[in-house]
Amino acid sequence: MAMMRQSKKRDAMLSLLQSVTDHPSADRIYQQLKPRYPDLSLGTVYRNLGQLCGQGLVKRVGTVNGQERYDGQTSPHSHFICNRCGSVMDLPRLSPGEGCVDQLGVQYGFIVQDCEFVVRGLCRDCADRKQF
């Protein structure tokens, strides 16, 4: 891939993603940066997210309510996703026994590039709000 030039808007997207612990969607990133960059467009947000993911600077967390969520923290950790409000929260790294995943590669002939543990349920706020 050709070298990536510097861009104010892409830089702003990256630092936003790195400074934040919710895991914003493309549209949310757009909304947050729009005030400071009034001519920002959603297409640019998507294009830059694609590039940042390609560089490994940002990770796709998964689709929540039809929208992909992005994470600027690339060190390995797990996620909790609330089934009710859709919020995504960081969890400490959770993994099955060490070497267990590498063994899968050998056993099935896979090349393992990434793995993640995902927990779903109700976040604290939604749990409080719901009666049982």
Place this chain on the structure above:
Amino acid sequence: MAMMRQSKKRDAMLSLLQSVTDHPSADRIYQQLKPRYPDLSLGTVYRNLGQLCGQGLVKRVGTVNGQERYDGQTSPHSHFICNRCGSVMDLPRLSPGEGCVDQLGVQYGFIVQDCEFVVRGLCRDCADRKQF
């Protein structure tokens, strides 16, 4: 929710999903059943998938290349997703230490409803095909 009546097409969808180890998308299910049910429509496939998921008879595996994938096997297990061809394969159950997830509920105030370990990389075929 109101009681679900019997329906030939929904039954066929469920047994297809239960008899198959790939994890088909809505469209793939549609394609597979169309020959036997020529008047089947994609809207019906989506509606029935929604109901079957609601009943817990089918599970959403996640979005791969923009399409949700479905699994008719509901006993707990993990998945491998190929980053290249998008195929989804079953893995044995993988989980962090017992009780570890329950502990999260206490620690963060979450109600844990579900959890899954996902591995990504290249499947055997794609690994063979790719040169390094």
Place this chain on the structure above:
DNA sequence: GTCTGTGCAAATTGTTTGCACGCAA
């Protein structure tokens, strides 16, 4: 000057929905 970045709007595509009719109970 060359080639990447961007705004804008149109196009694409997976999924949902409204409506009238068919069919199960």
Place this chain on the structure above:
DNA sequence: TTGCGTGCAAACAATTTGCACAGAC
């Protein structure tokens, strides 16, 4: 007879893309 199930087509919504111009190197 009641009301869920379905085909059909339109509606929706997230994302991608083509094009002409602006900006980085």
